[in-house]
Amino acid sequence: MAQLDIAQKLSILADAAKYDASCSSSGGKKRSSVGGKGIGSTSGGSGICHAYTPDGRCISLLKILLTNSCIFDCHYCINRRSSNVRRARFTAQEVVALTLDFYRRNYIEGLFLSSGIIHSPDYTMEQILEVARSLREDHDFRGYIHLKTIPDADPALVTRAGQHADRVSINVELPTRDGLHALAPEKSETRIENAMGFMQTAIADGADARRRYRYAPVFAPAGQSTQMIVGADTANDRDIVARAGRLYGQFELRRIYYSAFSPIPDASAALPPRRPPLMREHRLYQSDWLMRFYAFTPDEVGDAADPVTGMLPLDIDPKLAWALKFREQFPVDVNRAPKELLLRVPGLGPRAVQAIVQARRWRRLRLEDVGRLTVSLKKLRPFLITDDWRPISLTDRTDLRQLVAPQPQQLDLFAG
């Protein structure tokens, strides 16, 4: 086979990495290249999307695999051992050079490096580690680095990876143990969760040491995240939300990414023939926000799902679905209701709620005031009371869903 040049390798190894949904460069420490020998800075807050692909996804990091060869045979994965895809492998120095070349031109703000497993978990982890080490030590690179760690690698290697990386992650892959067993037979939920537990401890210890000694090494100051594939196994939305709730609680994850199983070339026969609607993934992200920013418990999100199928509605968002189910909680008085109740109003986000709470300390709010804080009043109106507005009782309304749902023709789906 002819030698592949950098651009050819890059297209193979970026293509192989694109099914991973995370590309965030948020969190962690604030750094600057002033006074250093290299380039790179981080904001410590939310990251920058330097470009968007036509699928609407953000590019903030160079997201690639070191190699797409793999000794494992996970059915959902384009890189699995039995796939006929063309293989390529970067050297550590090629990845370093590419990262710096892209960074200097302001195309990216860091690197997200993962790899298929070659030879052994330890060997693979060492290769990944070498890229991060060289960027940090040889080039004094101060941009963002996210490393995917290998569940079965030696903890000493994982520890060193975490000292170079802003964020580390291991994908839990499937929402249920059975799903993982069926589709990723060489992986184990226990080993994955043990590795996540190890990193959680290392992150906490690192942060704690930093508080005591200014020069103590930190471990992944931007924390850890994970990803679940949606629609490749039989788990329903309620299962997924429950698992997410447990993962957030157990491992203090910063983020969980949901990746709608995407048709891959040369797919395995063990996979469902059809992909899930992308809207399903979107609804799961919305349910994730409800848990992280709106104080919903996983059970409450689960209540918004269909009692029989356990699936969240596709035509309306889970917050609206919850409100329609628990309509006796509404309408909510913007001039009096506690913050937690305001957050339950469909169409009111945390910023708007904050603004309402601040403004009402000084005066009473009218409907047009609320209108200036939100995108649209149409969805809100049935759910709130202002000085000059009171909707008719929601429990009396049969046309409510029709009134607030974006696709009124699906009214007949409503059972509740």
Place this chain on the structure above:
Amino acid sequence: MRVVRLDDEDDFDGWRTAARALAAERVPADQVLWQIGDAPTDLFAATAGTALPNRSLTVPKDFLGLAASVCLHRDPQRFSLLYALLLRVLVQPHILQDRADRRISVLRRMQQAVGRDVHKMHAFVRFRELTEGEQSRFVAWFEPDHHILRATAGFFVNRFATMHWSILTPEGSLHWDTRSLTEGPPAEKTDAPGDDPVEAIWKSYYASTFNPARVNSRAMLKEMPKKYWHGLPEAALIPSLVAGASQREREMIARLPTTPRRMGRRPDPS
């Protein structure tokens, strides 16, 4: 009528000094004319208010943050709107917290528009490498919507401290030599290098990281509106990448305007 001459489009310090003195005398907002540079005034009865006393006034802490951003907005009324707000804040300090107030919400929207412009400039500046003898200089052409060039300098200095770089815009330019920042005159797009060999590699990355099974032009266009495309090498690929997708997506892309509009004549994006 008082006339205040500010040094520059983004002269927040000048505005602050003048506003402080005028507000101390409670000069009404409609009695002040804010001017930039030596532009002639058509108000011949105007008296220039150059020697203003330096007074201190107490304002709520986020007022200055709001004012510093709004001063960069391209709306010619910005200095006057801010001064009117300052007078109001002195009587009703809590008004800033009331985002539902009509005038506050106008200024908060201006602040947001400036914030978004700054963020997009951080994101969408694309450097091209220019070899100057032994040295490399990284040069970018960018057209901000608002007067934000100086306000973004800190970000690029922090990020690229050890590089030599220049950012050229229609309103002025910035040059960094690893130690200090200098300002230069307005530039033209043709002053920036026309190509960089790394762009071809970047474009092959952009094309490969896109998943055609998930095409969603609406989401892409919301965050990367077409007005930025002419500065982004990868954007040239979008039509062909989307061509593989559904008819609806193709039509959505085709319907949008392609020609970038010049500074100062664009409709407000927000």
